[in-house]
């Protein structure tokens with residue numbers, strides 16, 4: 075907002091989209107910067123695809139304004155928009171060869187045959203799929219089809235590339251490979267990517283900024299790091315990574331610090347100002363908690379607990395604890411040494427969970443973002 | 448892995464696939480039925496076609512190709528050509544009406560899809576003859592439709608009955624369901640995301656239809672077209688009732704040879720020659736269908 079020089083490729087101004095009585099997108103404002111990799115992240119049915127389809131032109135907003143490249147896009151059909159889509163199920167034309175699929179858009183633009191072929195060849199090279207030009211899509215594997223779909227959209231050199239869960243149908247290993255690949259391609263071509271996913275790890279690792287959506291609104295729009303370290307709402311905190319919540323009355327609040335009494339001797343001391351309400355909620359990330367054998371409670375940020383279960387996650391050991399006040403906590407420790415401290419604890423043991431003052435994050439109630447920037 | 452040699456697993460003699468296997472003789476009843484009532488008449492037709500006429504209504508069983516040679520007459524060639532042209536026109540009209548109906552049913556109907564399908568099939572439950580007579584009443588130059596058309600001024604003289612137009616209308620009307628059903632089936636299998644992808648890549652709705660929807664539903668369209676074209680060629684009643692006998696179809700001529708002239712050998716030869724001609728279309732279709740199958744659905 076403050077920086078007027080930044081150009082926006084896509085801008086939502088209080089857009090609402092309804093399907094009958096269902097509000098799929100509810101007054102969303104969003105500004106997508108030129109050349110950025112922006113992810114729309116959220117649970118199923120939160121309106122990600124609908125938002126993307128409005129940018130592509132397949133759906134029209136019921137209220138609000140939509141700008142693409144600074145000019146009003148409402149009512150402009152998909153085939154006149156400088157925007158291309160990579161569909162989740164690829165949507166490759168089954169009756170055309172790979173080359174014809176990639177050339178299809180250029181052919182609509184009446185680009186000459188020679189230039190078409192040259193550009194399609196470049197695009198296929200970019201996605202590292204060469205030598206399959208004359209094959210039909212059905213003869214390619216899922217990952218290869220995905221590359222063709224990507225090349226078919228990239229060859230158009232659009233202002234914005236829309237990707238709707240493009241890796242959703244791939245297995246985990248291939249998905250990780252393609253994430254790196256996509257990021258590389260985006261860096262190389264410099265096209266604005268709007269990427270829809272419900273995989274938080276994917277969104278965090280690839281994006282410049284992430285918009286976390288829930289029930290048709292954007293809960294938070296920020297860099298991956300800020301989203302993880304400073305979630306604004308309990309929904310974001312819970313959806314991105316794991317979060318342990320504690321709730322209680324504010325017992326003390328003075329110069330940048332506070333204390334919350336969560337009951338049964340569990341006291342949380344943290345930084346910041348709990349806004350207004352007498353009852354507040356804080357969240358603590360599992361990796362910020364240390365568990366020690368023994369019964370050393372009584373001070374703030376240190377709680378007596380019982381070990382409920384222990385799990386090995388490969389590179390980490392995870393415990394589920396029940397605190398004295400009944401809350402359940404998830405705690406993890408990296409297995410950097412052969413015998414991590416946490417590994418000596420067994421279900422049924424009594425232990426102490428500890429964290430420092432910087433760990434507790436104050437949760438605000440849901441405040442839909444008024445301004446997308 | 449140990450150094451022990453690995454024995455191939457012994458196949459138990461009792462092991463068998465669970466796919467049901469039925470004894471072949473179960474097909475005998477249908478096979479016998481087929482031989483008697485389908486191949487039988489065909490064999491008789493072949494025998495007649497190489498026989499010669501030995502006077503009015505009687506046949507002498509010889510082997511002669513004279514009947515086939517007699518077919519090579521401008522009069523009969525004209526009948527063949529006219530039949531094929533009328534059937535082609537009827538097929539074109541059927542496609543022009545049937546494809547949009549099937550498209551609309553498949554894409555835009557949700558709740559009433561089944562009802563619409565039923566309505567397409569319902570006319571088949573009434574006698575074909577009665578429906579053709581009904582059409583005759585509708586097309587009558589003194590009928591309501593004629594009065595209406597003359598009143599609107601579209602045409603001052605509504606003279607459709609007993610013309611090629613009436614025959615084409617009759618053909619299209621009677622065979623419409625046979626085209627709509629396979630086209631509808633192929634449209635139901637269509638992935639509409641592909642059309643979205645095409646428009647996303649800059650194709651106008653019309654181009655997306657021509658380049659994506661049409662080629663992908665072509666197998667269904669060709670099936671439907673042949674399903675109506677072939678029986679149209681063999682039409683007998685429609686040209687008689689709506690064409691007023693002025694449009695001799697091959698079927699009409701064959702019929703008159705059997706029933707009127709009592710020249711069974713010539714009628715048989717004509718029937719066989721026409722069958723061979725039509726099988727060419729079937730072969731073309733099969734060749735096309737197997738090629739298309741690779742990417743269908």
Ligand SMILES: Nc1ncnc2c1ncn2[C@@H]1O[C@H](COP(=O)(O)OP(=O)(O)OP(=O)(O)O)[C@@H](O)[C@H]1O
Nearest residue numbers: 093096098116117118119120121122123124125272
């Ligand atoms: N064409 C439509 N008609 C009716 N309702 C629709 C339509 N498209 C989407 N919806 C509804 O709008 C809501 C948002 O859908 P949307 O597809 O945008 O969700 P999403 O965030 O993409 O979810 P997912 O992760 O499952 O793809 C859902 O409740 C969905 O049922």
Ligand SMILES: [Mg+2]
Nearest residue numbers: 122123124238
């Ligand atoms: Mg979706």
